[in-house]
Each structure stands twice: as C-alpha cells, then as structure tokens.
Amino acid sequence: MEVIIRPTTEEAVRLTAELIADAIRQKPFFKLGLATGATMEAVYADLAEMNKAGRVDFSRVHTFNLDEYIGLPPEDPNSYRYYMNKHLFSKINIDMRNTNLPDGLAGDEIAEGLRYEEAIEDAGGIDLQLLGIGNDGHIGFNEPISSLGSRTRAKALTPATYAQNSVYFNPPESMPKRAFTMGVGTILDAERIVMLITGAKKAGIAAKAIEGPVTSMVTGSAIQLHPNTVVILDEAAAAEL
Ligand code: GLP
Numbered sequence: 001m002e003v004i005i006r007p008t009t010e011e012a013v014r015l016t017a018e019l020i021a022d023a024i025r026q027k028p029f030f031k032l033g034l035a036t037g038a039t040m041e042a043v044y045a046d047l048a049e050m051n052k053a054g055r056v057d058f059s060r061v062h063t064f065n066l067d068e069y070i071g072l073p074p075e076d077p078n079s080y081r082y083y084m085n086k087h088l089f090s091k092i093n094i095d096m097r098n099t100n101l102p103d104g105l106a107g108d109e110i111a112e113g114l115r116y117e118e119a120i121e122d123a124g125g126i127d128l129q130l131l132g133i134g135n136d137g138h139i140g141f142n143e144p145i146s147s148l149g150s151r152t153r154a155k156a157l158t159p160a161t162y163a164q165n166s167v168y169f170n171p172p173e174s175m176p177k178r179a180f181t182m183g184v185g186t187i188l189d190a191e192r193i194v195m196l197i198t199g200a201k202k203a204g205i206a207a208k209a210i211e212g213p214v215t216s217m218v219t220g221s222a223i224q225l226h227p228n229t230v231v232i233l234d235e236a237a238a239a240e241l
Pocket of ligand 1: 035036037038039040066067131132133134135138139140141161165
C-alpha cells in the first residue's frame with residue numbers, strides 16, 4: 001500500500017482528483033467507482049473544473065457508486081443519486097445512462113444486490129474505486145462485522161453511522177436505517193483503490209485502517225489486502241500514523 005501525506009486538505013484533494021483524471025486519460029471506456037460523503041465534494045469540484053478546462057473527458061466513462069440509502073427516491077436531496085447529480089454528473093460531460101447506483105427503491109433487495117453485481121461484471125469490472133472512510137471505519141456502508149468477502153447487499157446502519165450522517169436529514173430521525181452497499185469483496189475486486197482521508201477527526205480511524213490489524217470490525221482495513229492501493233491523507237488525518 002502506498003500512503004501519501006499532503007500538508008493541506010486542498011492538496012490531498014487535488015492529488016486525488018489528478019490521480020483519477022490521469023487514470024481516465026490512459027484508458028478509453030474507463031469504469032470509475034465513486035463514493036459520497038462530505039470529503040468527496042471537493043474532489044468532485046476539482047474534477048468538474050478539470051473537465052470544464054478540457055483536461056479530462058468523461059464522455060466514455062462509466063461510473064458505479066458504492067452505496068445508496070434504502071427507501072429514498074432519486075429526487076430526495078439526501079439520496080446519493082441526488083448527491084452525485086448535484087456535485088458531479090450535472091457538471092461534467094458524462095452520459096447519464098452510464099452512471100450507476102443501487103436503486104434505493106428496489107422492492108426485492110436480494111435481486112437488487114445481484115443486479116448491481118452483474119452490472120459491474122458486465123461492464124468488465126471497476127478500474128479505479130474511490131473510497132472515503134466512515135467514523136466507524138466503514139467503506140461504502142460496510143459496517144463493523146461485515147464479511148471481508150461480502151458482495152452488494154442491504155445492510156443495517158450502526159448508531160455511529162447514524163450519528164455521523166443523520167445531521168444531513170431534517171428531521172434527523174428521517175434518516176433511513178438501512179442501505180444498499182457494494183460488499184468489501186466487491187470493492188477489493190477493483191483494479192485499483194484510491195482512498196482519501198482528511199481532517200483531524202479521522203486520525204484515529206485512519207491509523208486503524210492503514211496500520212491496524214485487518215479486521216471486519218474496521219472494514220477500511222481490508223484495503224491492506226489489495227495489491228494496488230493508494231491512501232491519500234492531509235497532515236491532520238495522518239497525525240496518528
Ligand atoms: C458515508 C458513505 C461512505 C463515506 C462516508 C464518509 O457513510 N457511505 O462511503 O466514506 O460517508 O463521509 P464523510 O466524508 O462525510 O466523512
């Protein structure tokens with residue numbers, strides 16, 4: 001695993017966006033795995049800026065997001081579909097038909113997990129998976145005690161995740177208690193993983209994911225098993241390494 005520490009959040013974000021843009025330039029029909037969360041907003045702003053400047057072309061890129069809340073329609077401002085449209089897709093030259101997220105309204109949850117896995121497989125797999133990390137160490141919504149071999153499925157969210165994400169909901173109790181998420185195994189199948197961790201609040205969990213034992217209690221630690229992983233941190237998030 002490669003660990004890169006940048007002095008500021010802006011520089012860590014810029015490097016993440018540059019790595020993604022470089023990878024897209026090198027391969028036509030690129031399959032990009034995407035993440036949500038506050039950390040990624042600046043990455044998407046940088047990618048949109050690069051796209052506008054003609055430095056990266058998304059016209060042949062296919063995207064697969066990690067996760068989606070169960071029960072939220074795409075037009076709900078808290079759905080990850082809405083987040084992606086707002087922060088990235090509406091600002092770049094991507095064909096919306098090539099953007100994929102689990103369907104939060106899918107009636108048959110088991111079938112939806114299988115459909116999403118098949119869509120990734122049919123596309124030929126993910127070339128680069130962008131990851132953040134939750135305060136409880138989750139990647140996607142793979143909460144503690146998710147199997148490291150898990151595939152896309154419905155998952156109950158933990159109190160820690162509820163505490164972290166319910167602030168975006170009004171009222172906070174309207175946050176769904178479950179979500180669809182790619183599994184840890186699905187994520188590890190990507191050709192390359194790029195994880196971005198910023199801010200002092202993430203210093204403890206960053207150290208656990210990068211240097212701690214590989215454990216299903218911190219699913220972010222599973223990236224240690226991947227042969228082509230880079231973790232980018234700002235100095236604040238790297239404080240406990
Ligand atoms: C959500 C997403 C994760 C993301 C996490 C981090 O829980 N499901 O994929 O890594 O948020 O969020 P933030 O960047 O806001 O700390």
